[in-house]
Amino acid sequence: MMSELSGRNTVSLDPKGRLAIPARFRMAFPADQQNDIILTRGFDPCITGYYSDSWQEFQKIFYGNELSREEMDLIEREFVGRKLESTFDKQGRVTLPPHLIKYAHLEGLSEVTVIGIRNRIEIWNPNVYDEIRAEKEQVIQGLRQKLRTS
Numbered sequence: 001m002m003s004e005l006s007g008r009n010t011v012s013l014d015p016k017g018r019l020a021i022p023a024r025f026r027m028a029f030p031a032d033q034q035n036d037i038i039l040t041r042g043f044d045p046c047i048t049g050y051y052s053d054s055w056q057e058f059q060k061i062f063y064g065n066e067l068s069r070e071e072m073d074l075i076e077r078e079f080v081g082r083k084l085e086s087t088f089d090k091q092g093r094v095t096l097p098p099h100l101i102k103y104a105h106l107e108g109l110s111e112v113t114v115i116g117i118r119n120r121i122e123i124w125n126p127n128v129y130d131e132i133r134a135e136k137e138q139v140i141q142g143l144r145q146k147l148r149t150s
Contacts, residue, residue, distance in 0.1 A: 011114045033051040
């Protein structure tokens with residue numbers, strides 16, 4: 001049974017680039033998709049992981065928008081062209097590819113932050129995540145106020 005991905009975990013990243021995705025995230029994937037993950041770059045400097053159905057949803061969003069040829073080429077090169085379809089090992093680990101480790105600034109780290117967001121996960125350098133979160137604090141406060149008055 002699939003449930004929504006949510007929450008935040010600190011997870012070990014070994015020197016070989018292997019990361020154990022928390023079981024609660026893997027179990028939130030649809031039952032027939034719990035062994036596989038699609039990894040690509042995020043819009044922010046993080047790695048985004050999708051199960052097959054959520055990857056299809058993501059593609060529908062950008063293929064369903066009226067993007068220029070240049071925008072479509074960019075999306076396809078950066079997200080589709082850099083994706084990696086992977087399988088979890090027996091310990092629930094996935095090996096992150098070097099190009100995505102570099103993009104997300106994970107080189108040399110022994111711990112990363114994994115966040116579940118509805119139908120995807122994001123894998124972050126904890127320091128980069130905290131910096132971006134601090135930069136967005138005013139926006140978050142504005143949203144909080146806006147949602148309270150709705």
